[in-house]
Amino acid sequence: MDAIVLWLREVFLEPSVTQTIIILSLVCALGLQLGKLRIGTISLGITFVFFVGILASHFGVTTDPVMLTFAQNFGLVIFVYALGLQVGPSFFPSLKKGGIAQNLISLGLVLLTFLLCILLYYILGISMPNLMGIVAGATTNTPALGAAQTTLHQINPDATAEMAEMALACAVTYPLGVVGVIIALALLKVMMPKVEERDDSEAPKAFFSEYEICNPALDGKSVREVALLLKRPFVITRVWHNGKVEIPTSDMILYFGDHILAVSGEEDTSQLEILFGKREMKDWNRPDIDWNSVDKQLVSRRLVITRPKLNGVRLGMLKIRNLYGVNISRVDRAGVELLPDRDLRLQLGDRLTVVGEGKAVERVAEILGDEVKQLDNPHLTTLFGGLVLGCVFGMIPFYLPGVSMPIKLGLAGGPIIIGILMGAFGPRFHLTTYVTNSANLLLRQFGIILYLGGLGLASGANFFDTIIHGDGLLWVGTGFLITMLPTLLVGWASIKLLRNRYDGTAGMICGSTANPMALDYVNSQLKGDGASVVYATVYPLSMFVRIIFAQIMILIFA
Incomplete structure (x- = not known):
């Protein structure tokens, strides 16, 4: 009996490569099953994977941190690259069909978020580093958190404690950052119940x-x-x-x-x-x-x-x-x-x-x-070659006037841009980028679920303790306000005032907030790739601007 208990402890509780794979798979499977539950007409879908990971970590389940970080980041890279491949053929034509306008609306959402952040800085007295952590979690934009931490470290190399607090602020606000956007999108859908389906393609319809x-x-x-x-x-x-x-x-x-x-x-x-x-x-x-x-x-x-x-x-x-x-x-x-x-170029x-x-x-x-x-034969050489190019591109530093540190798009930004370029221009250079619809969906679902499970396990240990004690509740409330208010205002203006479709508005919001979980929710509610196309259209510029703004806020207010 003791041998069985020791074996079970080794399999499920002692951190190792095998144990990490087992725990991560269990978290993903249980989260997907719970994601089928509905509250009224709203279902959180794969977002439940994130919450199951938080609960597992809260109750003492630990995993190999290196293995968990790899699984989390690799899942994110697979998701954004597959998404780029999917929308690539429609990306550049979409710029001619309202893509520039969608980017301007998205930038308006980003600007409104940071204006609200400055207002809350003076009203609530939260330090700007912590506020940047809250914004990163509320907008589910971890690259912005990394950029802000790097800037703070350059200003003050001894600010280790402040950097840890920033990460904690991001962790406690991240769940409602995910859920808040989904709630806002559900409310906007009620405002616009009749959703027109949209088909974007690279050539006129026959x-x-x-x-x-x-x-x-x-x-x-x-x-x-x-x-x-x-x-x-x-x-x-x-x-x-x-x-x-x-x-x-x-x-x-x-x-x-x-x-x-x-x-x-x-x-x-x-x-x-x-x-x-x-x-x-x-x-x-x-x-x-x-x-x-x-x-x-x-x-x-x-x-x-x-x-x-x-x-x-x-x-x-x-x-x-x-x-x-x-x-x-x-x-x-x-x-x-x-x-x-x-x-017409054949594919x-x-x-x-x-x-x-x-x-x-x-x-x-x-x-x-x-x-x-x-x-049915997969063209894996192009797939892995694209992943390599995407990761390398995400590590290229961009130097901007007035900003003391270089900007990097990271693992979230680089692969999606390369995926878009491969999907749009790959066939012109006789690169076989063809992936069946089912295979592309499998890649996207597998990647985002892996990312959510790893993120939940990595951020759940001090989650409830931070909320119950200290400034956790203030951070959560502030983050929820930063998530909901700009999203609802800009979404309402886009639908009611600018007469944009719901699918395009939802994709714009998901892309502007760098929220692939909300995008998956939208895609589960609608037919067609309209939301995904707009998501990929606004995502690169929105994320780039958020990263720059996060660094500027630290430089000015920290």
């Missing part, structure tokens, strides 16, 4: 429309000549001539009275109607269209790009229409239909709808690959 050529100027012109008349991307996918449907080539001649089916951006249909003369009112975008009955003598197949050498190649460079007499009517990327414009995993004669379609299938099993 929209089908039928036209009759009534413009005499087009009679006798080739498809290539007609395409040059309009400075907007569109593709003629079918031509009805004398009652017979044909797949057009670039040299095919169009005649007065022909009917054509074109795919374009929906906003361009009015210009196409002016060009061709008359638009038919039949809705070709209905999901119940029987394309086989439309084409009859033609074959329509969905082919998947699985050849790595086609990754990043422009669609027009393949010259599929001219060489094989087939047409590409759709390009499906991760569930989003894109306009098959000749300048591994794209699904192309190809229409033409059977043998020609088979030849195109050989060119594209069309071997779905190949997509």
